[in-house]
Amino acid sequence: MITFDAEKKLFWLNTSGSTYVLHVYENGDLLELYAGAPIPCDDLRALATRPRCASFSPADARYADEHFSADTAPMAYATFGRGDFRPSAIAAENEDGNLVTELKYDSHRIYAGKPAPAGLPHLYTLTDGDASTLEITLKDPYTGLTAILSYTVFEALDALTRSVRVVNGGDKPLILRRVMSLCADLPEMDYDLITLWGRHDKERNFDRRRLGHGEQGISSRRGSSSHAQNPFAALAKAGSDEDHGEVFGYNFIYSSNFAFTADCDYNSSTRILMGIEPTGLAIRLAPGEAFQAPEAVTVRSDEGLGGMSRTFHKLYNRHLIRGEWKEKKRPLLINSWEAAYFDFDTDKLVAFAERAKALGIEMLVMDDGWFGRRNDDTTSLGDWVVNTDKLPGGLKVLVDRVHALGLKFGIWFEPEMISPDSDLYRAHPDWCVHVPGRVNSVGRHQYVLDVSRADVRDALFSMICAVLDETPVDYVKWDFNRNISEAGSASLDSAHAGEFMHRFVLGTYDLQDRLTKRYPGLLLENCSGGGGRFDPGMLYYSPQIWTSDDTDAVERLSIQFGTSLCYPASAMGAHVSASSRTGYETKGDVALWGTFGYELDPVKLSAETQALVKEQVAEYHKYYDLIRRGDLYRLICPWDDVRVCAWSFVSEDKTQALATVVASLHRHHECWRLRFKGLDPAKTYRDEKTGETYSGAYLMRVGFNMCNKLHDGQSEKWYFTAE
Ligand code: GLA
Numbered sequence: 001m002i003t004f005d006a007e008k009k010l011f012w013l014n015t016s017g018s019t020y021v022l023h024v025y026e027n028g029d030l031l032e033l034y035a036g037a038p039i040p041c042d043d044l045r046a047l048a049t050r051p052r053c054a055s056f057s058p059a060d061a062r063y064a065d066e067h068f069s070a071d072t073a074p075m076a077y078a079t080f081g082r083g084d085f086r087p088s089a090i091a092a093e094n095e096d097g098n099l100v101t102e103l104k105y106d107s108h109r110i111y112a113g114k115p116a117p118a119g120l121p122h123l124y125t126l127t128d129g130d131a132s133t134l135e136i137t138l139k140d141p142y143t144g145l146t147a148i149l150s151y152t153v154f155e156a157l158d159a160l161t162r163s164v165r166v167v168n169g170g171d172k173p174l175i176l177r178r179v180m181s182l183c184a185d186l187p188e189m190d191y192d193l194i195t196l197w198g199r200h201d202k203e204r205n206f207d208r209r210r211l212g213h214g215e216q217g218i219s220s221r222r223g224s225s226s227h228a229q230n231p232f233a234a235l236a237k238a239g240s241d242e243d244h245g246e247v248f249g250y251n252f253i254y255s256s257n258f259a260f261t262a263d264c265d266y267n268s269s270t271r272i273l274m275g276i277e278p279t280g281l282a283i284r285l286a287p288g289e290a291f292q293a294p295e296a297v298t299v300r301s302d303e304g305l306g307g308m309s310r311t312f313h314k315l316y317n318r319h320l321i322r323g324e325w326k327e328k329k330r331p332l333l334i335n336s337w338e339a340a341y342f343d344f345d346t347d348k349l350v351a352f353a354e355r356a357k358a359l360g361i362e363m364l365v366m367d368d369g370w371f372g373r374r375n376d377d378t379t380s381l382g383d384w385v386v387n388t389d390k391l392p393g394g395l396k397v398l399v400d401r402v403h404a405l406g407l408k409f410g411i412w413f414e415p416e417m418i419s420p421d422s423d424l425y426r427a428h429p430d431w432c433v434h435v436p437g438r439v440n441s442v443g444r445h446q447y448v449l450d451v452s453r454a455d456v457r458d459a460l461f462s463m464i465c466a467v468l469d470e471t472p473v474d475y476v477k478w479d480f481n482r483n484i485s486e487a488g489s490a491s492l493d494s495a496h497a498g499e500f501m502h503r504f505v506l507g508t509y510d511l512q513d514r515l516t517k518r519y520p521g522l523l524l525e526n527c528s529g530g531g532g533r534f535d536p537g538m539l540y541y542s543p544q545i546w547t548s549d550d551t552d553a554v555e556r557l558s559i560q561f562g563t564s565l566c567y568p569a570s571a572m573g574a575h576v577s578a579s580s581r582t583g584y585e586t587k588g589d590v591a592l593w594g595t596f597g598y599e600l601d602p603v604k605l606s607a608e609t610q611a612l613v614k615e616q617v618a619e620y621h622k623y624y625d626l627i628r629r630g631d632l633y634r635l636i637c638p639w640d641d642v643r644v645c646a647w648s649f650v651s652e653d654k655t656q657a658l659a660t661v662v663a664s665l666h667r668h669h670e671c672w673r674l675r676f677k678g679l680d681p682a683k684t685y686r687d688e689k690t691g692e693t694y695s696g697a698y699l700m701r702v703g704f705n706m707c708n709k710l711h712d713g714q715s716e717k718w719y720f721t722a723e
Contacts, residue, residue, distance in 0.1 A: 001013065001014050001015070001131075001132040001153050001155060002014070002110045002132045002133070002134050002151075002153060003041070003110075004108070004110065005041065008023075008043060008045060009023055009024040009025075010022070010023050010033070010041075010043075010044060010045070011023070011108070011134055011136075012041055013132075013134060013151055013153045013160065014038065014153060015153045015154055015155075015157065015158045015159060015160060015300070016154070016155065016156055016157055016158050017037070017038065017158035017300065017301075017302065018035070018036065018037065018038065018158050018160070018300040019034060019035075019036065019037070019038045019039050020032070020034065020035050020151070020153070020160060021033045021034040021035075021039075021044055022076055022134075022136070022151075023044070023045060023047075023048060024105040025048050025068070025073070026063065026065070027060055027062070027063045027065075027068070027104075028104030028105045029070065029073065029075065029103075029104065029105075030075070030076040030077060030103070030105055030136060030138060030149075031047075031048055031073055031074050031075060031076055031185075032074050032075075032076040032183075032184060032185045033045075033047040033048065033074060034047065035184060035185070035186065035248070035300070036246070036300070037246075037302060047074065047187075048068065048073060048074075049065065049067040049068045049072075049073065050072040050073060050074070050267055050269065051067070051072065051267060052067060052068075052069040052071060052072045053071075053072075053266060053267075056071075057069040057071035057072055057083070057085075058070075058071065058082075058083030059083075060083070069083060069084075070082060070083045070084035071083055071084050071085055071086070071265075072265075072267055072269075074185035074187070074269070075183070075185070075271075076149070076183060076184075076185070077089045077090065077103060077138065077147060077149055077164070077183050078090075078183050078271065078273075079091070079101040079102055079103050079140075080099050080100065080101050080177075080178065081098070081099050081100035081101060082100055082101070082102050086263050086265050086271050087215060087261055087263050087271065087273055088101075088178060088180075089164075089178070089179075089180040089183035089273060089275070090103070090147065090164075090166070090176070090178055090179050090180065091176075091177045091178040091278075092140075092143065092145050092166075092174045092175065092176050092177065093174065093175040093176075093177055093282075094142075094143050094172065094174055095172040095173060095174075099177060100142075101140055101143075101145065102140050102141065102142065103138035103139065103140055103145075103147055104138060104139060104140075104141060105136065105137075105138060106137040106138060106139045106146070107136075107137045108134060108135060108136045108137065109134075109135050110132065110133070110134050110135075111132070111133055111135075112128040112129065112131075112132055112133075113125055113128035113130075113131060113132075113133060114130075114131045114133050114152045114161070115133060115135075115150055115152070115163075117163055117165075117292045117294070117295060118292065119292070119506055119509060119510065120253070120254075120292060120294050120295070120506075120509065120537075121253050121254075121255075121294075121295075121320075121509060121536065121537040121538075121539075121540030121541065122161075122163075122253060122294075122295045122540070123152070123159075123161055123253070123295065123297065123315065123319040123320055124319055124320075124322070125319065126318070126319075129155060130154060130155055130156070130319070131152050131153060131154045131155060132152070132153055132155075133150055133151065133152045134150070134151045134152075135148055135149070135150050135151075136148070136149045136151075137149075139169065140170075143170045143172070143174060144168065144169035144170025144171070144287075145166065145167075145168060145169065145170065145174055146166065146167040146168075146169040147164050147165070147166050147167075148164065148165045148166075148167070149162065149163075149164050150162065150163050150164070150165070154315070154319070157299075157311055157314055157315050157318075158299060158300050158301065158311050159297060159298065159299050159311060159315050160297070160298045160299075160300075161295050161296065161297050161298075162181060162182045162184075162295070162296050162298070163181050163292070163293055163294065163295040163296065164179065164180075164181060164293045165290055165291070165292045165293070166179055166285070166290065166291045166293070167285075167288075167289070167290040168285035168286065168287050168288060168289050168290070169287075169288075170287060171287050172287065173284060173285065173286050173287070174284075174285045175282050175283065175284050175285070175498075176281070176282070176283040176285065176291060177278060177281060177282060178275075178278040178281065179275065179276065179278075179281075179283065179291065179293050180259075180273045180274060180275030180276070180293070181252065181274060181275040181276075181293045181294055181295060181296040182250065182252075182272065182273065182274040182275060182296035182298070183271070183272070183273055184271075184272040184298070185269065185270070185271060185272070186235065186248075186269065186270040186272065187269050187270075188268065188269065188270065189211045189213075189264040189268045189269065189270045190211075190237065190238040191211050191235040191236060191237055191238065191248075191262075191270065192208050192209060192210055192211065192235070192236045192237075192238060192240075193208070193209055193210075193211055193216060193217075193233060193234075193235060193262055194206065194207065194208045194233065194234040194235075194236055194305070194565075195207045195218045195229060195230070195232070195233050195234075195260075196229070196230040196232055196562050196563075196565065196566075197218075197228060197229055197230075198227045198228065198229075198230075198531075198559075198562070199227050199228065200227050200529050200530055200532065200549065201530060201548060201549055201550040201555070202227075202548075202550065202555070202558075202559070203227050203230075203530060203531040203532070203534065203547065203548045203559050203562070203563070204230055204531065204534070204558075204559055204562030204563045204565075205558055205559075205562055206558070206561070206562050206565070206637070206638070206639040208236070208639070210238070211235070211262055211264050211270065212264065213264045213265070213266075213268070214263070214264065215261055215262075215263045216261070216262055216263075216264075217233070217259060217260045217261035217262055217273075218233060218259070218260050219257070219258060219259040219260070219277045220256075220257055220258055220259075220277060221257050221277055221279055222257070222483035222484065223256055223257065223448075223483050223484025223487060223501055223504060223505075224255060224256060224480060224483055224484070224528060224532055224533050225252075225254070225255050225256065225258060225532075225533055225534070225535035225537070225538075226483070226532055226533075227528075227529070227530070227531065227532040230534065230535065230562075230566070231251060231252035231254060231258040231260070231274075231535050231536075232249070232250065232251045232252075232565065232566045233249075233250050233260040233262075233274070234247050234248060234249045234250065234305065234308060234565070235247070235248045235250075235262065235270070235272070236248075236304070236305065240304050240305075241304050241305070242304050242305050242306050242634055242637060242640075243303060243304045243306050243307075243677065244303065244304045245302070245304050246300070246301070246302055247300070247301045247304055247305055247307070247308045248272075248298060248299070248300050248308075249297075249298070249299040249300075249301070249308040249309075249311075249312060249565075249566065250272065250274050250296060250297065250298055251296070251297045251299075251312065251536055251566050252274050252275070252294065252295075252296050252297075252535070252536070253294055253295045253296070253297065253320075253535075253536040253537050253540065254276070254294040254505070254535065254536075254537045255505050255508065255509075255533050255535050255537035255538050256276070256501055256502065256504065256505035257276055257277035257279075257501050258274070258275070258276060258277055259273070259274070259275065259276070259277040259278065260272075260273070260274045261273040261274075274296045275293060275294070275296065276293065276294070276502065280487075280498055280501075281498055281499075281501075281502075282497070282498025282499065283498065283499050283502070284495055284496060284498075284499070294537070297312075297315070297536070299311045299312055299315065305565065305634075306632075306633060306634060306677075308565075309564060309565050309566065309632060309634075310631050310632060312565075312566045312567070312568070313567070313568035313569070313631075313632060314568075316536065316539060316567065316568050316571070317568050317570055317628070317629075320536055320539055320540055321539060321540075321543045321570065321571070322540065322543075323516060323520065323543065324520060324521055325523050325543045325544075326543055329624060330523065330543070330544065330570075330595055331362035331363040331408050331474070331475070331523070332360070332361055332362045332363070332596055332597055332617060332620055333361065333362065333363040333364070333365050333408075333410065333475070333597040333598070334352060334356045334361045334363070334364055334365065334597060334598040334599070334600075334602060335365040335367055335410075335477075335575065335597065335598070335599045336349060336352065336364070336365065336366050336367045337367035337368065337412075337599060338551065338577050338578065338599040338600060339352065339578075339599065339600050339601035339602075340352075340369075340601065341368075341369070342368065342369035342374065342375050342376055342377075343369075343375075344366070344369065344390065345389075345390045345391065345392075346390070346391050346392060346393075346397060346398045346401070349364065349366055349398060349402070350398070350401045350402065350405075351603055352364060352601065352602055352603065353401070353402045353405050353407050354405060355602040355603050355605075356407065356598070356602050357405045357406060357407055358610075359602060359610060359613045359614055359617060360613075360614055360617035360618070361407070361597075361598060361602070361617065362407060362408060363407055363408035363409065363410055363474060363475060364402050364407050364408075364409055364410070365409075365410035365411070365412070365475060365477060366398070366409070366410070366411050366412065367412040367477065368412050368414070368479075369387075369390070370386060370387060370390060370391060370395075370411065370412070371383055371384050371385055371386060371387055371467075372384075372385060372387060372422060372423070373387065374387065377444055377445055377446075378419070378421060378445040379419050379421040379422065379445075380419055380421070380422050381414055381417040381418055381419040381422060381446050381449075382417065382418040382419060382422040382423075382424030382425060382449060382460075383419075383422045383423050383424055384413065384415075384460075384463040384464060384466075384467055385463070385466075385467075386467065386470075394470065395411075395467065395470050395471055396470055396471040399471040399472070399473065400471065403472075408474035408475065409473055409474055409475070410473065410474055410475030410476065410477060410523070411467070411468075411473050411475070411476060411477070412476075412477045412479060413464060413476060413477070413478055413479065414478075414479040414480065414481060415449070415451070415460055415464060415478065415511060416448060416449050416451050416480055416508060417446045417447070417448060417449055417480070417481065417482070418431065418432050418446065418447050418448070418449040419445065419446050419447070420442070420445070420446070420447060421445075424449075425447070428456075430490040431449060431450055431453070431456050431490075432447040432448060432449060432450060433447065433448040433449070433450045433484055433486065433487060433488065433489065433500075433504070434447070434486050434488055434490070435486045435487075435488040436488070436490070438486055440485075440486050441485040441486060442482075443481070443482030443483065443485075444481050444482055446481065446482060448482065448484050450489050450490070450491070450504075451504060451507035451508055451510075451511060452489050452491070452492070452500060452503035452504045452506070452507045453489060453490075453491045453507070454507075455491075457507055457510060457511055460511070461511060461514055461515075464515065465518065468519060468522075473519075473522070474521070474522065474523060475522065475523040475524075475525065476515070476522060476523075476524050476525070477525045477527055477546070478512065478524060478525070478526050478527065478542065479527045479528065479529075480526075480527070480528040480529070480532065480533055481528065481529045482529075483532075484501065484504065487500050487501055487504075488500060489503070489504075505537075509537070509541070512524065512526075512541035512542070513541065516541060523543070523544075524541060524542035524543075525542050525544045525545065525546060525573060525595075526538040526539075526541070526542040526544075526545045526546070527545065527546035527573070529549065530546060530547065530548040530549035530550065531545065531546060531547045531548045531559070531563070533545070534547065534563060534567065536566075536567075539567070539571055543570065543571065544570070544571050544572070544573050544595045545567075545571055545572070545573055546573040547559060547560065547563055547572050547573050547574060547594060551575055551576075551577035551579055551599055552577075552579040552581050552582075553579070553581065553582045553586045553587045553589075553590040553591075553662070553713075553715075554581050554582060554586075554662070554664045554713060556574070556590050556591075557590065557638050557645045557662060557664065558638040558639075560572060560574065560590070560593055560594065561634060561637055561638050561639070561645065561647070564593075564632055564634065564647075568628075568632075569593055569594055569627050569628060569632065569649070570595070570627075570628045571595075572593065572594035572595060573594055573595050573597075574590065574591040574592075574593060574594025574595060574596060574597070575591055575596070575597040575598055575599035576588055576591045576596075576597070576598050576599070576600065576613075576616070577598075577599040577600050578599075578600040578601070578604075581713055582713035582714075582715075583713065583714075584609050584612050584613070584616075585612065585714075585715060586662055586713055586714060586715040588612070588613075588616040588619070589660050589662065589715040589717055590660075590662060590715070592616070592619060592620065592623065592627065592660070593627065593647065593660070596616075596620045598613070623649075623658050623719075626649050626651055626656055626657075626658055627649050627658070629651070629652070630649035630650055630651045630652065630656070630657075630658075631649065631650050631651075631652065631678055632647065632648075632649055633647065633648045633649075633650060633676075633677040633678040634646075634647050635647055635648055635659065635661070635674065635675070635676065635677060636661070636674075642664065642665070643663060643664055643665040643666075643667055644661060644662070644663050644664070644665075644667060644672075644706075644710070645661070645662050645664070646659065646660060646661035646662070646674055647659070647660055648660070648676060648677065648678070650677075650678040650679060654678070654679060654680040654683060654696075654722065655683070655721060655722040656719070656720065656721050656722070657676065657678070657679060657685070657718075657719070657720045658717060658718070658719050658720075659674075659676055659717060659718045659720070660715060660716070660717040661674055661706070661710065661715060661716050661717070662710075662713075662714075662715040663710035663711065663712065663713070663714055663715070664712070664713070665712055666708075666710065666711045666712050667706075667710075668708075669707070669708060670707065671705070671707045672706050672707065673702070673703035673704060673705055673706060674703050674704045674706050675699070675700055675701065675702070675703030676699040676700050676703065676720075677700060679696035679699055679700055679720075680696045680722070681695065681696045681697035681700060681701075682695070682696065682697070683695070683696045683722040683723075684696075684722065684723045685699060685720035685721065685722055685723070686720065686721055686722075686723055687718055687719075687720055688718075688719040688720070688721065689718065689719070693723065694720075696722075699720070
């Protein structure tokens with residue numbers, strides 16, 4: 001998968017469908033010469049130099065080649081201050097106070113397998129044969145700063161990961177002001193930038209715009225990956241679409257501040273950067289100290305966005321999601337939030353569980369409101385002690401009753417938060433994130449608990465364990481309902497204040513790591529006011545993430561379509577709720593795309609709806625493997641047609657397919673067809689509902705006439721099996 005041509009100093013990295021070529025130029029600079037469809041090992045060295053803009057792109061005075069300038073060359077890890085005026089990957093402030101950084105090739109090694117960056121979420125391999133890694137060590141000859149770049153290519157998937165470890169190999173302190181994880185080069189700029197923007201209740205909307213000259217991109221400075229921008233971006237070749245054309249997809253395995261930048265400079269090439277958002281970043285490295293940057297993933301596809309998504313889904317299902325629940329069938333759950341909000345007690349929850357059991361539901365989740373004096377959202381975060389007014393006799397009484405019914409039991413926490421009105425805050429006012437002397441901003445009446453501190457984490461972890469040790473709990477929903485302002489810690493001196501945001505998320509990772517190790521059977525679901533932390537960092541700890549607080553089936557279409565660009569169905573928390581815009585059939589069909597569950601008062605359901613729920617439960621089981629292991633094909637996307645959406649899952653051997661269509665709005669008297677994708681044209685498929693048979697070619701090329709078939713809010717689905 002990775003070879004080195006020592007004579008030409010070319011590194012060849014091959015994934016299942018792409019080639020990436022790196023080169024050590026004669027002056028020691030590391031260049032990225034090629035990224036694209038597979039090519040043989042030709043001599044690509046002529047790609048090292050690009051026309052420079054006369055005297056305005058500096059040349060390296062030590063070398064004779066007057067055409068070479070770091071300002072125009074395809075730098076593989078661009079440094080700040082030595083004549084490359086594009087945005088840089090790294091800038092280290094040295095003791096003199098300047099940020100000039102230069103990195104020259106020192107050594108490399110190639111090995112089977114993949115490194116595991118300590119304390120950070122990352123892709124992993126099942127066997128060393130799954131992936132190969134190239135590690136290139138670069139050094140700054142002036143300061144001793146050392147950057148070890150890791151490139152891992154996967155054997156069976158078209159994916160490449162990059163990360164960097166920076167070591168202060170000098171004898172004076174350094175401060176990292178920028179340290180991006182991915183720096184890549186595309187020789188053209190005829191790409192569209194695709195990103196996923198959103199807000200609470202409206203996450204991951206599709207945005208597609210043409211690249212222009214200059215810097216463009218997305219970022220988060222919220223202390224979470226955020227609702228506003230997902231740490232995902234794609235560059236899609238002009239003219240490419242859902243099924244055709246070249247697309248590069250980028251995703252950052254991190255749950256805090258991030259930036260993705262595409263910079264198109266004066267010679268119309270594109271530099272791509274992805275990594276920790278550098279505003280305020282200051283990572284102090286004493287001599288010998290090291291900093292590990294998070295991993296960034298690149299997926300390349302020649303089959304448009306659809307091909308890219310399918311690779312991401314396989315990659316994350318196989319190499320990111322971990323633990324018992326990676327393969328084990330997840331329980332079909334009912335969550336108390338929309339059914340009861342803060343207004344519940346043991347008897348009410350047991351009544352939910354009894355009815356849920358009769359409907360075939362497998363787990364009851366008690367959401368917010370079970371602890372401290374939490375009867376609304378103004379109080380008690382941090383007081384993780386059961387409210388025995390609501391749960392008389394404690395948690396065990398409730399859990400025993402639920403377990404006795406044959407249901408699993410889950411519970412909600414929001415560990416990284418503290419209410420000003422809490423015993424915890426009164427006892428430890430310095431345990432919240434704050435800047436001394438400044439008024440702390442509130443979000444949903446709460447402050448953020450300073451989990452960058454080990455002592456705070458230990459105390460918090462003991463509180464959580466005290467609850468979970470009282471009685472076996474099967475599932476935890478881990479929420480995060482505000483972003484981080486006044487980002488400071490009472491435990492950090494001024495020299496390390498610029499590390500706070502990173503230390504905070506490392507604290508979160510540490511807590512989730514400890515939780516999942518201590519309770520290996522526990523199913524963890526991350527959440528952040530709906531889908532505000534739907535990122536691959538979180539997915540490393542929890543195999544599923546709550547996608548959005550908006551559970552309306554029509555609203556969910558754009559949310560789930562957007563989420564599916566990068567994240568698999570197995571990860572996408574999706575529930576049927578009582579929201580009234582559509583009937584229960586459509587709600588069920590939309591939620592079936594994700595983890596599936598209910599978010600309503602089951603006691604209030606009519607007999608008719610209960611019968612439908614039972615059918616949906618049966619469908620959940622029937623299609624479980626197909627949806628989780630099959631390939632997703634987006635048939636009609638909301639960004640192409642706001643009125644109708646359709647998607648399908650096709651088994652890898654193409655013998656089964658489940659296709660769903662939902663009309664947000666009736667396409668009145670319009671003649672339109674639903675054409676399927678991903679089937680085998682030569683196979684004959686039977687439509688389970690009608691018994692009719694069709695060739696795969698017919699279904700994909702002719703399709704079904706849908707004229708006047710679906711009215712506002714209606715859905716239909718087809719299950720095909722190959723004869
Ligand atoms: C967030 C979550 C909801 C629910 C509430 C509880 O908004 O996304 O699902 O858990 O918090 O306060």
